[in-house]
Amino acid sequence: MAAFTAKDVSALRERTGCGMMDCKKALTASEGDMEKAIEFLREKGLAAAAKKAGRIAAEGVVYAMVDEEKKVGVVIEVNSETDFVAKNEKFMDFVAVCAKTVVAENPADVEALLNCNAVEGEGTIAAQLQDKILTIGENMKIRRFVRYEGNVAAYVHGGGRIGVLVRFDTDVANNDAFKDFAKTIAMQIVASNPTYVDKDSVPADVVAHEKEILTAQAVNEGKPVQIAEKMVMGRIGKFYKEVCLVEQPFIKDADTPVGAFISQSEKDLGASIKVCEFVRFEKGEGLEKREDNFADEVASMVK
Numbered sequence: 068m069a070a071f072t073a074k075d076v077s078a079l080r081e082r083t084g085c086g087m088m089d090c091k092k093a094l095t096a097s098e099g100d101m102e103k104a105i106e107f108l109r110e111k112g113l114a115a116a117a118k119k120a121g122r123i124a125a126e127g128v129v130y131a132m133v134d135e136e137k138k139v140g141v142v143i144e145v146n147s148e149t150d151f152v153a154k155n156e157k158f159m160d161f162v163a164v165c166a167k168t169v170v171a172e173n174p175a176d177v178e179a180l181l182n183c184n185a186v187e188g189e190g191t192i193a194a195q196l197q198d199k200i201l202t203i204g205e206n207m208k209i210r211r212f213v214r215y216e217g218n219v220a221a222y223v224h225g226g227g228r229i230g231v232l233v234r235f236d237t238d239v240a241n242n243d244a245f246k247d248f249a250k251t252i253a254m255q256i257v258a259s260n261p262t263y264v265d266k267d268s269v270p271a272d273v274v275a276h277e278k279e280i281l282t283a284q285a286v287n288e289g290k291p292v293q294i295a296e297k298m299v300m301g302r303i304g305k306f307y308k309e310v311c312l313v314e315q316p317f318i319k320d321a322d323t324p325v326g327a328f329i330s331q332s333e334k335d336l337g338a339s340i341k342v343c344e345f346v347r348f349e350k351g352e353g354l355e356k357r358e359d360n361f362a363d364e365v366a367s368m369v370k
Contacts, residue, residue, distance in 0.1 A: 071099040083108055084206065086181070086193045125354040127207070128153040128227035130162045133219055134170050140219030141166045142232040143212035144348050148205040153227055158207075161199050168192055169214050177209050210354075213346045220246070222253035231256045233345040239338035248332045248340070254318065255325055256347050261312040264342050265326075269311065277306050312342060 071094045079090040079101060085108050097103035127146035133139070145162045152158050164187045165180065174180040181193035188195055192209070200207055215234040223230045231253040239245050255261075263269050281302045285295035307314045313326035320328075333340050 071095075075099065075101070079104055084200070086197070125351040126150045126153065127210075127350060128159070128162055129223065129230035129348045129350050130159075130166055130227060131221035131223050131230040131232055132163070132166050132170075133221045134167075137170060138217055138219070139170045140215045140221050140232050140234075141169045141212060142221060142230045142346055142348055143169065144210045144230070144350060146208045146210050146351065146354070147203075148207075152203060152205050152207075155203060158199060158203060161195060164188060164195065165192060165209060166212075169212050173214060177211065180209060180212070211348070213348075215344070217343075220249035220253055222250055222257065224254070224257045228350050229257050230348045231345060234343045236341040236343050237338055239336050239340070242336075244336055245340075248336070251319070252312075252325075252329075252342060253345075255315070256312065256345055258318050259312075259315050260347060261315055261345075262310040263312070264344065265311050265313045266307055269307070274303070278303060281306075312345070 075094060076087060076090045079085070079094060080087060082101075083090070083105060085093075089108060090104070093104035093107040094101075096107050125146060126149050127144065129142065129144045131140070131142040133141075143162065143166050145158075145165060147153065147158065164185050167186045168174075168183050169180060171186050172180075172183045174183055181191065181196070183192050184190070185192050185195050190198075196207060196209065213232055215232055218235040218237055220233045220235070221231070233249065233253050233256065235249065237245065278299055281299045282295055285298045285302075286292070290298060308316070308324075313324065313329065315325050317323045317325050317328045329340055329342070
């Protein structure tokens with residue numbers, strides 16, 4: 068029997084989109100022959116999935132949920148080829164199962180999630196994913212997820228275009244007033260897209276780099292170095308207002324910083340509230356989008 072390496076398994080996975088164990092079985096059965104291994108996978112009913120594996124999956128949905136009993140929240144992105152699939156009930160059911168499985172099993176990453184037994188339905192998440200690819204007829208990928216434990220709030224905007232998960236430190240998490248507050252903070256994150264919670268959260272090297280840029284800008288404007296340094300102190304404040312959640316103008320009152328809104332909410336609710344961390348997923352961000360160009364397609368056919 069011809070030997071095959073981990074690289075061969077990886078290459079077969081790349082070409083077919085099939086699971087690692089399926090690829091190992093296929094290479095074993097085909098004595099290491101890549102093309103025969105692909106035929107083997109087709110014969111096992113994975114042909115449709117294999118054919119679709121090369122297609123760009125940059126649409127889909129961002130989904131977020133909180134299990135209030137377990138005090139666990141999850142935000143997850145699952146991609147498909149077309150936005151139409153995101154409206155498919157079977158697809159959305161699968162996404163919800165993925166999120167619930169993350170809540171229950173706490174996998175380390177997407178690869179670990181794929182190997183988890185699904186909390187609903189039969190088999191692993193990987194097996195259910197392959198089934199959805201075959202039945203719905205599009206390539207799909209679980210791209211990423213984040214899981215928080217504790218006092219968490221989730222919010223989804225635009226029918227799954229943006230999802231936010233926020234973790235708070237507070238002792239007043241279970242009443243409706245706090246839930247309204249938490250939703251407002253999540254909506255702020257959706258709208259203003261902050262990078263950090265507060266000034267203390269911004270890494271020192273990020274601040275130093277920003278100051279270098281601002282200093283160069285001031286010097287290029289013809290300002291003396293001493294004046295430039297004073298200008299930088301003012302402009303770095305504007306930088307903080309852009310990237311720090313608590314420094315940003317509040318979406319419901321641009322004259323009020325989010326930090327002031329949090330302080331007022333603490334007084335209204337009679338409890339301390341601290342935003343500890345948050346994550347914001349926007350569907351398809353950073354992914355290559357498919358662009359169908361008919362003229363280029365015809366030209367390539369002529370060649």
